Amino acid sequence: MSVQVLPGIDRLALSKSTKIAGLRVAFPREGVAYDDGLWLGLRFRVEGGLYDVFNRDVWQSAYAVHDNAMRFTYRVKVLRSGIVPRAVAGPLKCVRKATLYWTRNPDLTDDASNAIWAMVVDEEKVPHLFDSEAALKGFLFSFERKLLVPAGSLRMGEADLMVRVEGKWGRHSYIEKGQTSATSEPFRVKVS
Amino acid sequence: MAQIQVTDERGARREVNLIRKTQSICPECNRILPAFIFERDQKVYMTRTCPEHGETEELYYGSYQMYLKFSAYWSDGKGTEAPNVSIENCQCPANCGLCSNHLSHTGLANIIVTNRCDLTCWYCFFYVKKGLEGAYVYEPTLEQVKMMARTLKAERPVPGNSVQITGGEPTLRDDLPEIIRAIRSEGVDHIQLNTNGINIALHPELAKAYRDAGVSNLYMSYDGVTAKTNPKNHWEAPYAIEACRKAGLGVVLVPTVIKSINDRELYDIISYAKSNIDIVRAVNFQPVSLTGRMSKKDREKYRITIPDCIQKIEEQSGGEVTADSWFPVPSCSPITHFIESLTHKPQYELSIHFACGAGTYVYLDDRGRLLPITKFVDIRGMLEYLDEASEELNSGANKWLTLAKAARKMNSFVDRDRQPDGLNIGKLLFDALVRHDYSSVGQFHMKSLFLGMMHFQDKYNQDEERLQRCDIHYLTPDLRIIPFCSFNVIPEWYRDRIQKKYGVPVDEWERRSGEKLEARLYRGELRKRRVGPNEKLDPGCGCAVMAQSVSNA
Numbered sequence: 001m002s003v004q005v006l007p008g009i010d011r012l013a014l015s016k017s018t019k020i021a022g023l024r025v026a027f028p029r030e031g032v033a034y035d036d037g038l039w040l041g042l043r044f045r046v047e048g049g050l051y052d053v054f055n056r057d058v059w060q061s062a063y064a065v066h067d068n069a070m071r072f073t074y075r076v077k078v079l080r081s082g083i084v085p086r087a088v089a090g091p092l093k094c095v096r097k098a099t100l101y102w103t104r105n106p107d108l109t110d111d112a113s114n115a116i117w118a119m120v121v122d123e124e125k126v127p128h129l130f131d132s133e134a135a136l137k138g139f140l141f142s143f144e145r146k147l148l149v150p151a152g153s154l155r156m157g158e159a160d161l162m163v164r165v166e167g168k169w170g171r172h173s174y175i176e177k178g179q180t181s182a183t184s185e186p187f188r189v190k191v192s
Numbered sequence: 193m194a195q196i197q198v199t200d201e202r203g204a205r206r207e208v209n210l211i212r213k214t215q216s217i218c219p220e221c222n223r224i225l226p227a228f229i230f231e232r233d234q235k236v237y238m239t240r241t242c243p244e245h246g247e248t249e250e251l252y253y254g255s256y257q258m259y260l261k262f263s264a265y266w267s268d269g270k271g272t273e274a275p276n277v278s279i280e281n282c283q284c285p286a287n288c289g290l291c292s293n294h295l296s297h298t299g300l301a302n303i304i305v306t307n308r309c310d311l312t313c314w315y316c317f318f319y320v321k322k323g324l325e326g327a328y329v330y331e332p333t334l335e336q337v338k339m340m341a342r343t344l345k346a347e348r349p350v351p352g353n354s355v356q357i358t359g360g361e362p363t364l365r366d367d368l369p370e371i372i373r374a375i376r377s378e379g380v381d382h383i384q385l386n387t388n389g390i391n392i393a394l395h396p397e398l399a400k401a402y403r404d405a406g407v408s409n410l411y412m413s414y415d416g417v418t419a420k421t422n423p424k425n426h427w428e429a430p431y432a433i434e435a436c437r438k439a440g441l442g443v444v445l446v447p448t449v450i451k452s453i454n455d456r457e458l459y460d461i462i463s464y465a466k467s468n469i470d471i472v473r474a475v476n477f478q479p480v481s482l483t484g485r486m487s488k489k490d491r492e493k494y495r496i497t498i499p500d501c502i503q504k505i506e507e508q509s510g511g512e513v514t515a516d517s518w519f520p521v522p523s524c525s526p527i528t529h530f531i532e533s534l535t536h537k538p539q540y541e542l543s544i545h546f547a548c549g550a551g552t553y554v555y556l557d558d559r560g561r562l563l564p565i566t567k568f569v570d571i572r573g574m575l576e577y578l579d580e581a582s583e584e585l586n587s588g589a590n591k592w593l594t595l596a597k598a599a600r601k602m603n604s605f606v607d608r609d610r611q612p613d614g615l616n617i618g619k620l621l622f623d624a625l626v627r628h629d630y631s632s633v634g635q636f637h638m639k640s641l642f643l644g645m646m647h648f649q650d651k652y653n654q655d656e657e658r659l660q661r662c663d664i665h666y667l668t669p670d671l672r673i674i675p676f677c678s679f680n681v682i683p684e685w686y687r688d689r690i691q692k693k694y695g696v697p698v699d700e701w702e703r704r705s706g707e708k709l710e711a712r713l714y715r716g717e718l719r720k721r722r723v724g725p726n727e728k729l730d731p732g733c734g735c736a737v738m739a740q741s742v743s744n745a
Contacts, residue, residue: 170583
């Protein structure tokens with residue numbers, strides 16, 4: 001159905017101000033054998049408009065216009081640095097979702113005007129419940145993943161790599177559709 | 193995970209993992225109480241404490257893993273814009289009607305046409321019991337039935353379109369064909385008839401009469417495949433099914449599952465449905481609701497939940513119908529949302545709580561085995577894709593390009609090597625989702641069965657989060673629409689009060705009708721039937737089955 005717009009919200013500005021921040025990659029400093037896989041630890045956050053607008057007050061208004069789910073889709077690629085960076089792994093597509101629902105938890109609500117709460121379903125389709133907005137948003141917009149790059153897709157010797165994350169979200173009553181991306185600092189991995 | 197303390201079976205306090213908090217009622221006094229849903233030993237329980245009557249703990253869901261998996265599909269619905277109870281008067285569950293806080297439109301509306309029954313099952317609280325003080329017969333008039341159906345059609349944004357005629361035993365009403373026609377005349381497209389099948393077995397011509405009047409299918413009790421597990425209609429069901437076969441009237445078998453009574457026959461029931469797959473469309477298992485006062489020991493003896501039934505079916509079928517074949521009812525929401533995004537119109541949605549129901553489809557292959565649809569269709573991937581496609585459409589993507597992509601994509605979810613011969617699921621999905629053409633669904637049903645689970649609540653496991661999302665409702669002569677799990681779980685507020693108000697005392701009914709209440713009781717006539725010496729019977733028909741059983745006895 002058509003997306004209804006919540007009044008008093010500059011949806012486009014919120015979308016444009018959303019960014020991926022704090023992108024860090026952990027990698028084995030001692031190197032990796034050619035036959036083994038290269039495990040990378042990825043961390044990043046979503047900050048800005050989407051983070052700010054997805055709050056409890058907006059949940060009540062969004063729910064009232066049946067805007068009940070927010071999907072954040074992100075793609076992760078591992079690139080070999082160069083004049084034209086080339087992908088050596090990925091894109092790995094992941095979806096994290098927040099579902100708004102009417103709660104009957106007496107600790108969270110005392111009347112119908114603030115009865116809407118959110119549940120987070122992570123990339124592995126595991127649901128997560130929280131009893132504070134801060135904890136919920138902290139989980140929803142913070143990401144930690146392990147990535148496996150087959151070492152065989154790298155050449156022997158030293159490989160200069162980067163990780164690129166591209167995130168996107170759809171049009172909602174409280175934010176316009178948008179996308180953002182970030183690339184990590186290059187890092188060097190020894191393949192022997 | 194947060195921890196709470198509960199009292200264990202030895203009376204000691206013990207810490208357990210809290211999953212969520214909700215509201216429930218005291219089984220003794222109906223007081224609304226905060227309730228805790230928690231995990232223990234990989235099962236899910238509910239507990240609450242009444243200041244007057246103490247703590248009540250009950251098994252809520254038999255598998256913590258399935259609870260987690262199914263809860264990921266949570267999806268609240270649009271409710272109804274024309275509630276009979278305004279928000280100021282909402283006191284859930286004390287003032288149902290529907291109220292403005294109800295979160296599901298009516299998916300299936302029950303109309304009780306009589307509280308008379310031709311059986312007297314000891315565990316049943318529905319039927320009129322002559323001799324009890326204040327006993328009454330409740331039978332709405334034709335005009336009242338029409339008004340109830342009209343109330344259903346007046347729901348917005350999604351008018352109700354599915355009615356179940358129920359009772360008591362509705363076939364005791366001689367004017368049932370008129371009732372069916374009256375409901376149809378109000379624009380209701382789907383009518384199912386809830387029955388024990390006995391009258392249809394006795395009078396097979398009724399099947400055609402009901403079909404011609406407008407019944408879409410029978411919803412027939414069938415609690416087991418032996419006389420011990422199904423004393424209700426073990427002998428009569430084959431006759432009823434045969435009558436429906438001849439009339440072209442589909443049948444849904446409905447076993448009430450009770451642990452330690454018939455839970456060992458779940459796959460046998462499915463096998464019986466399979467042997468009648470030409471006319472049986474589905475088996476809808478209903479784990480028992482424990483009404484009335486019952487000790488915790490008895491509740492533990494009889495209580496069974498959806499995950500328990502699903503697990504038993506996997507075991508009893510030797511892995512033919514696996515537990516991972518099942519999905520919770522609200523998992524259909526991506527399909528609804530996709531169609532809404534295409535049409536910009538609110539659509540029928542199944543937005544009940546994930547713990548209320550589950551289902552799967554099984555297809556009969558050439559070797560006579562039942563193949564769950566999940567073995568050749570990536571249902572999860574398809575639902576995820578539809579979620580994404582809806583988001584793209586809502587974000588302004590071109591409708592025709594999205595449709596073209598969807599048309600190409602549908603086939604990618606089908607494993608053609610494992611798909612049964614002659615079945616083209618990709619085309620069926622495309623026709624249904626993209627072209628809104630459901631003609632091939634009928635063809636699919638010729639060799640498939642829908643297997644469903646629907647667990648109605650009782651006072652011991654009542655969760656107001658489930659009640660608020662209930663989409664199986666009752667229509668009442670005072671033109672309210674009341675959710676099943678308040679109508680029947682708190683009958684003193686709803687069912688009994690309403691029916692008594694609109695009913696007449698038994699002796700007055702007998703005077704008006706010229707008939708004694710007990711005149712229509714079933715006295716086992718079919719069980720006493722003997723086959724005549726020159727009578728020829730079709731080998732598969734109920735009479736032949738009965739005759740063979742009698743001669744073997």
